[in-house]
Amino acid sequence: MLAxxxxxxxxxxxxxxxYDEADIYAILDEAPACTVxxxxxxxxxxxxxxxxxxxxxxxxxxxxxxxxxxxxxxGAELCVTVxxxxxxxxxxxxxxxxxxxxxxxxFGRAEEVTDPAAKEAALAALIEKLSPGRYPHVRPPTAKxxxxxxxxxxxIAEGAAKARSGPPVxxxxxxxxxxxxxxxxxxxxRGEPVADPQLAEGVTLARP
Amino acid sequence: MLAxxxxxxxxxxxxxxxYDEADIYAILDEAPACTVxxxxxxxxxxxxxxxxxxxxxxxxxxxxxxxxxxxxxxGAELCVTVxxxxxxxxxxxxxxxxxxxxxxxxFGRAEEVTDPAAKEAALAALIEKLSPGRYPHVRPPTAKxxxxxxxxxxxIAEGAAKARSGPPVxxxxxxxxxxxxxxxxxxxxRGEPVADPQLAEGVTLARP
Numbered sequence: 001m002l003a004x005x006x007x008x009x010x011x012x013x014x015x016x017x018x019y020d021e022a023d024i025y026a027i028l029d030e031a032p033a034c035t036v037x038x039x040x041x042x043x044x045x046x047x048x049x050x051x052x053x054x055x056x057x058x059x060x061x062x063x064x065x066x067x068x069x070x071x072x073x074x075g076a077e078l079c080v081t082v083x084x085x086x087x088x089x090x091x092x093x094x095x096x097x098x099x100x101x102x103x104x105x106x107f108g109r110a111e112e113v114t115d116p117a118a119k120e121a122a123l124a125a126l127i128e129k130l131s132p133g134r135y136p137h138v139r140p141p142t143a144k145x146x147x148x149x150x151x152x153x154x155x156i157a158e159g160a161a162k163a164r165s166g167p168p169v170x171x172x173x174x175x176x177x178x179x180x181x182x183x184x185x186x187x188x189x190r191g192e193p194v195a196d197p198q199l200a201e202g203v204t205l206a207r208p
Numbered sequence: 209m210l211a212x213x214x215x216x217x218x219x220x221x222x223x224x225x226x227y228d229e230a231d232i233y234a235i236l237d238e239a240p241a242c243t244v245x246x247x248x249x250x251x252x253x254x255x256x257x258x259x260x261x262x263x264x265x266x267x268x269x270x271x272x273x274x275x276x277x278x279x280x281x282x283g284a285e286l287c288v289t290v291x292x293x294x295x296x297x298x299x300x301x302x303x304x305x306x307x308x309x310x311x312x313x314x315f316g317r318a319e320e321v322t323d324p325a326a327k328e329a330a331l332a333a334l335i336e337k338l339s340p341g342r343y344p345h346v347r348p349p350t351a352k353x354x355x356x357x358x359x360x361x362x363x364i365a366e367g368a369a370k371a372r373s374g375p376p377v378x379x380x381x382x383x384x385x386x387x388x389x390x391x392x393x394x395x396x397x398r399g400e401p402v403a404d405p406q407l408a409e410g411v412t413l414a415r416p
Contacts, residue, residue: 011275042247048309090342094328094332105255137387177347179346180414181406191394
């Protein structure tokens with residue numbers, strides 16, 4: 001259970017919140033990408049980026065020249081936001097429309113992974129997140145490739161998950177209104193794999 | 209075409225960027241939600257929230273007590289980040305794994321919509337985004353409901369879109385590696401509508 005802090009104490013609909021690692025980790029693991037926000041010249045900047053998790057640490061990576069990578073490597077305060085939209089909630093009244101979702105907001109500072117073996121292990125975990133079992137089959141990074149890639153990690157220590165699920169919650173006086181009410185589910189669905197046009201003959205996808 | 213500013217000039221893979229309103233609007237309209245980042249006590253905070261667009265303005269809403277709503281209403285500098293993940297790109301080498309995506313990053317300050325009629329019109333546009341043609345059928349907001357809801361809008365003037373699409377771009381020396389390469393497409397897909405268990409008998413969904 002993560003400790004609550006002033007900035008992770010939910011002020012709106014706090015019954016929808018959770019500080020439980022299991023809830024937080026499940027959302028982080030399902031989402032392919034997050035927004036990392038930092039402050040630059042006193043103003044907020046939020047950059048979308050892929051993320052992954054190893055134990056109680058969240059990882060991101062990027063090129064050496066990226067604004068986000070430089071800010072993170074310099075120890076900037078960060079806010080990581082992850083959102084999974086699960087559905088559109090259509091109520092009988094305008095104000096009871098909502099969204100079903102699961103989100104995580106984390107705060108902290110990142111540390112740069114500089115040891116080449118640790119860097120490769122972290123990147124391997126990203127590829128395993130994208131496609132489990134894949135890493136042993138791809139060409140591993142060269143020393144030069146590792147050198148031009150920044151890998152950063154943040155301890156998952158200060159943050160909270162928040163979620164809404166279920167049907168709309170309408171006012172009693174609106175229940176007989178002759179308008180459809182319910183949820184239009186949304187999910188990040190996988191389509192049919194699209195092979196690289198240059199794929200060598202006879203190579204098949206073991207598992208997507 | 210939005211004017212480039214220092215903070216919207218893309219530093220990484222700038223060929224993937226666009227300042228064209230049509231590109232930016234299309235991404236904003238397709239995504240159900242964004243992250244709005246602001247600075248609180250010198251530190252970044254990124255909050256996920258639903259958004260919608262009317263012309264050249266982006267809208268969000270929230271309760272009067274919300275941290276985000278208060279910061280926005282107070283004229284805080286904001287960064288709005290929208291991300292659509294289109295696929296996982298599996299390369300033949302570890303470093304050529306990537307993601308297909310479309311994103312928008314906007315900067316600016318919000319203005320609060322205070323006129324009740326303008327507020328209702330803005331909220332109607334949100335409901336029309338969720339389900340086109342729906343607004344005339346729901347109960348409109350009361351004066352009290354409007355009074356406890358904050359609606360804010362931001363001119364879409366400083367920002368950029370960025371996107372990646374297509375197969376992995378592998379090194380020539382890796383092309384014969386016997387590992388599947390290509391794209392695992394992802395999209396935010398709609399499932400079968402789930403009617404509210406308390407839906408009045410005989411009410412059907414005209415169009416989801």
